[in-house]
Amino acid sequence: MNAKIFNVRGQLYAEVEQRSYVRKDGTQASLIVLRSHCSDCGAPFLVTSPWDPEGGILANYLNRRCALHKASGKPVKTHCLWGKPVDLAALTAPLGQGE
C-alpha cells in the first residue's frame, strides 16, 4: 500500500484511513485519519482532519503533539525527530488496537 505522506511545516503525517460521514445538512463529507510523531516525545499519535478528495487536507491546523503533550496554540520550534530518520513504517501501519 502506498500511503499518502503529508509534510506540514516540517512534520510528516501519513494517511491511515479515510472515512465518509453525512453532515447535518445531509451532504456527504470525508475525514482523513492521519498518524504523526509527537514533536515533543516522538510517539506516534492519530489526528483526524476534514478531507477533500480533490483538494486535500482542509484543516489549517493539525495537532502536532500526542495527547500527553497536547499544547494547542503553542508553536513547535523544533521537532524531536528533526535530523533523525523518520520511521515511515510506524506511521503508515494499519490502525492498531486501542488507537
Ligand SMILES: [Zn+2]
Ligand atoms: Zn508526546
